[in-house]
Amino acid sequence: MQAFTQHSGIVIPLDRRNVDTDAILPKQYLKKIDKEGFGAHLFDDERYLDAGDVDTPPAERRPNPAFVLNQTPYDRGTVLLAQANFGCGSSREHAVWALQDFGIRAVIAPSFGEIFQGNCFNNGVLPVILSQRDVDELFRLCRQAPEQPLTVDLAGERLRWGDREWPLSVDSARRDALLAGLDDIGITLERAEKIQQYEVRRRREEPWLF
Amino acid sequence: MTQHTLYDKLWDRHLVDTLPGGESLLYIDRHLIHEVSSPQAFAALREKRRPVWRADANLAVPDHAVPTRNRDLGVAGIRDGLARQQVRRLQDNCRETRIPLIDLTDQRQGIVHVIGPEQGLTLPGMTLVCGDSHTSTHGALATLSMGIGTSEVEHVLATQTLRARKLKTLRVRFHGELDEGVTAKDMVLAMIGRLGTAGATGFAIEYAGPTVAGLSVEARMTLCNMSIEAGARAGLVGYDGVTEDYVRGRPGAPDGADWEAAVTHWRGLVSDPDARFDRDEVFDAGALAPQVTWGTSPEMVAPVTGQVPVPDEAPPGQRDDLRRALAYMGLTAGQALEGLPIDRVFIGSCTNARIEDLRQVASLVRGHRLSPRIRQAIIVPGSGLVRLQAEREGLADIFECAGFEWRAAGCSMCLGMNDDRLAPGERCASTSNRNFEGRQGKGGRTHLMSPVMAAAAALTGVITDVRGL
Numbered sequence: 001m002q003a004f005t006q007h008s009g010i011v012i013p014l015d016r017r018n019v020d021t022d023a024i025l026p027k028q029y030l031k032k033i034d035k036e037g038f039g040a041h042l043f044d045d046e047r048y049l050d051a052g053d054v055d056t057p058p059a060e061r062r063p064n065p066a067f068v069l070n071q072t073p074y075d076r077g078t079v080l081l082a083q084a085n086f087g088c089g090s091s092r093e094h095a096v097w098a099l100q101d102f103g104i105r106a107v108i109a110p111s112f113g114e115i116f117q118g119n120c121f122n123n124g125v126l127p128v129i130l131s132q133r134d135v136d137e138l139f140r141l142c143r144q145a146p147e148q149p150l151t152v153d154l155a156g157e158r159l160r161w162g163d164r165e166w167p168l169s170v171d172s173a174r175r176d177a178l179l180a181g182l183d184d185i186g187i188t189l190e191r192a193e194k195i196q197q198y199e200v201r202r203r204r205e206e207p208w209l210f
Numbered sequence: 211m212t213q214h215t216l217y218d219k220l221w222d223r224h225l226v227d228t229l230p231g232g233e234s235l236l237y238i239d240r241h242l243i244h245e246v247s248s249p250q251a252f253a254a255l256r257e258k259r260r261p262v263w264r265a266d267a268n269l270a271v272p273d274h275a276v277p278t279r280n281r282d283l284g285v286a287g288i289r290d291g292l293a294r295q296q297v298r299r300l301q302d303n304c305r306e307t308r309i310p311l312i313d314l315t316d317q318r319q320g321i322v323h324v325i326g327p328e329q330g331l332t333l334p335g336m337t338l339v340c341g342d343s344h345t346s347t348h349g350a351l352a353t354l355s356m357g358i359g360t361s362e363v364e365h366v367l368a369t370q371t372l373r374a375r376k377l378k379t380l381r382v383r384f385h386g387e388l389d390e391g392v393t394a395k396d397m398v399l400a401m402i403g404r405l406g407t408a409g410a411t412g413f414a415i416e417y418a419g420p421t422v423a424g425l426s427v428e429a430r431m432t433l434c435n436m437s438i439e440a441g442a443r444a445g446l447v448g449y450d451g452v453t454e455d456y457v458r459g460r461p462g463a464p465d466g467a468d469w470e471a472a473v474t475h476w477r478g479l480v481s482d483p484d485a486r487f488d489r490d491e492v493f494d495a496g497a498l499a500p501q502v503t504w505g506t507s508p509e510m511v512a513p514v515t516g517q518v519p520v521p522d523e524a525p526p527g528q529r530d531d532l533r534r535a536l537a538y539m540g541l542t543a544g545q546a547l548e549g550l551p552i553d554r555v556f557i558g559s560c561t562n563a564r565i566e567d568l569r570q571v572a573s574l575v576r577g578h579r580l581s582p583r584i585r586q587a588i589i590v591p592g593s594g595l596v597r598l599q600a601e602r603e604g605l606a607d608i609f610e611c612a613g614f615e616w617r618a619a620g621c622s623m624c625l626g627m628n629d630d631r632l633a634p635g636e637r638c639a640s641t642s643n644r645n646f647e648g649r650q651g652k653g654g655r656t657h658l659m660s661p662v663m664a665a666a667a668a669l670t671g672v673i674t675d676v677r678g679l
């Protein structure tokens with residue numbers, strides 16, 4: 001996993017509740033078998049005015065000027081700000097790969113879809129939960145000074161924007177893993193013996209499961 | 211006396227270890243795999259030279275991107291090159307790792323959440339995961355079942371465990387007798403309408419109460435299936451005689467002495483009478499009318515007798531979302547739902563494509579014809595075996611005589627990864643579970659409802675209260 005300690009970047013304001021993973025990455029792009037290149041299709045349905053066929057060459061696509069990702073300076077943004085329940089719906093991790101490939105390192109919202117939130121952590125994209133009031137304030141601030149970067153300091157557990165600061169609280173296990181860029185599977189496999197012992201016991205007690 | 215919920219019991223039983231930092235390591239009894247969320251997980255294992263921990267605890271099936279026509283041609287019948295490559299990759303990955311695969315031409319092929327229970331590969335007391343959010347479906351059989359992402363798919367393949375934190379528990383009790391024409395789909399849509407799409411985030415929902423006790427396992431699966439649309443990662447129903455009758459004799463079910471031992475164990479898979487839940491909600495199922503979604507989130511739902519809301523009358527924080535949803539759906543504030551013209555009908559998905567759903571549809575459309583207003587109505591059974599059963603019972607003939615297209619099994623127009631898709635602006639009566647913008651095709655407009663309500667819309671060409679037909 002990609003480590004995360006601190007990041008500064010322009011905030012992309014997406015002032016909407018219940019943004020689902022279908023919207024973040026539409027289904028026609030789920031057919032790829034690697035993790036590359038999804039950023040070009042982040043929010044594809046809304047970002048482009050054409051039909052969004054997989055085969056359309058990039059040069060022939062028609063960007064929707066009304067969509068935030070097609071506006072400066074947000075096209076250079078690396079922190080996404082949204083409203084409650086961001087990333088609800090489908091479990092597709094492709095949605096996170098798309099955010100990451102676009103360059104987004106952190107997403108801030110009052111709440112997240114649970115599977116999406118886990119997928120973010122597992123890819124080194126930091127999901128930050130802030131209170132509704134703080135989120136609303138951040139929307140206001142970022143619109144006033146779009147070029148002003150936000151600093152997401154995971155090690156120091158703070159968010160900073162100009163002289164404003166908010167505490168940043170993240171699940172401690174997830175935080176440690178992100179800071180160190182730990183390999184989850186490697187850590188679990190250190191417990192291989194425990195898993196095997198568990199299997200021996202279950203096999204004895206519920207043999208029909210094996 | 212113990213005071214454990216069913217969720218607590220399943221959790222405790224599968225706890226392998228606690229990790230530094232406080233997460234738990236849960237043992238996973240069954241892992242279901244499909245073509246879309248797995249290739250990157252297999253590739254990562256290969257790259258790190260990690261073997262699959264226990265191949266026979268897995269089952270793979272292609273379902274999401276597969277066409278619902280030309281099935282006899284197998285993979286060669288998939289015209290879309292990327293989808294074909296994805297299904298081929300699943301075949302290769304399974305061959306390499308010795309994971310059992312139900313392939314495209316296998317009669318048992320179908321939507322992963324339909325075939326698990328159908329094959330008896332979902333058994334009470336299990337933990338079950340799949341790289342798909344509707345894995346909550348399997349909780350209808352007293353299992354702890356959750357959707358996971360691709361990184362977690364890799365973790366489960368490599369370790370047979372999942373890292374997790376314990377969820378809170380929400381008990382949703384339904385009492386009262388369902389009106390004729392009102393189904394489990396209406397129960398769960400009404401629940402989502404009240405709780406909201408994030409209302410149960412962080413919870414596992416246990417469905418209980420006399421109405422749920424009276425439901426078949428298939429209908430309970432419809433309830434558990436849509437738990438995720440309320441934000442809950444898992445849905446559960448306690449084990450009872452209905453569960454037992456459903457599981458008995460299935461290919462993966464134990465038999466002989468094992469069956470007796472299993473049943474003795476399974477009978478304890480209920481919440482204790484004095485178990486404490488973190489939260490309780492109660493619904494009067496007897497008061498429910500058929501439900502129809504009008505917006506772009508499953509919480510945007512109303513009784514068919516109701517109206518589309520008026521954004522100006524909503525709390526200020528919600529007005530923009532409502533306006534946006536109405537604009538997308540091509541509706542005006544305050545408009546009645548009944549009578550809204552429909553272009554297409556989709557009967558299928560892991561929510562409502564089991565044999566009981568199809569029987570209900572057939573009983574309504576027998577001897578009738580689709581309204582000439584309907585451009586296309588397709589019925590996509592949940593599995594090849596459901597399809598076969600429906601043909602044996604004569605249901606397929608009824609559908610075709612009525613003008614429906616009778617397709618091969620898969621996810622199909624539930625998410626539109628294959629050719630079955632809405633065109634921009636088309637309005638669809640759909641038995642699936644998500645009405646998100648673009649879900650069934652860019653610009654498509656989805657109204658979620660039960661199978662009988664979709665059938666009613668097919669016959670009249672407009673959204674119709676099935677109770678009046």
Ligand code: SF4
Nearest residue numbers: 344559560621624625
């Ligand atoms: S039928 Fe729809 S919801 Fe169910 S698994 Fe397939 S795509 Fe997902």
